Amino acid sequence: MAFQATMWRACLLSRQLINPAARLHGVNPAASSWMVKRPYAISVDRLDHFVLTVKSIDVTVDFYTRVLGMRVDTFKGGRKALHFGQQKVNLHEHGNEFDPKAHAPMPGSADVCLITSHSAEEVLEHLKTCDVAVEEGPVQRTGALGPILSVYFRDPDNNLIEVSSYTEQSTT
Template sequence: MKIESLDHIVLTVNDIDKTIMFYTEILGMEVRTFGNNRKGLSFGKQQLNLHKIDEEVNPRACKPVPGSADLCLITSTPLKEVQNHLLEIGVEIETGPIMRAGALGEMMSVYFRDPDKNLVEVSNYNS
């Protein structure tokens, strides 16, 4: 077997609407409704599917809890613009910019938290 790409990751959240607002307004993702009114956040060729805590869809993770994710998202936007955008809308940058090792080599990253306190890293290979 050879894995080619990642299709989706599931985030367990406290408030789906609040999560949708954060990821669409701050990170430019698109909300997608599928299945039995389930919600996902699309970007590129991937998606974050959302499960509300205590209402998860089976099968599910063994211990789904809000705030347990650590995501690294790649952007082509210069990291300085990302920083300015986050600061303008009041998102606190926890760390960065800082050099990190990514799947394709060195990248510059900034870290911040979503409404459930998941760690979100936005990185750029070109900064």
């Protein structure tokens, strides 16, 4: 039992040291009621990339670069990825996916929340300029680090995209 308690403290400490965003937003993992407290052999630090299966790579690249300011990258045999922050979205065209792949990849099955430093009003104004219909928002939600204000819309494949910003309560 002493080993498990020591392992838990080591895991908790590593999360606090590795996750500067938690410190930035004033989140104390030890005090978070939603955190399951048990020892782990490993821990995950952050998301590196995820894959969107899309109908058209070109249409998707246009949307995400124009509407969300992502950068496009071509790599490994002509594959496309969209970069933002320290993450990326790999794009697979439906019917031409790369292995290994999801069990049943389908366009329009994703629901993603992206964090921005822009206000909800700025997001709404930009979406209007880009002729993107807002599905909902701004509305209060709960993000990984606390309260967020979210705006929802759909990409060309009907994936649900949530663009959010942390509220003042999250940073105090």
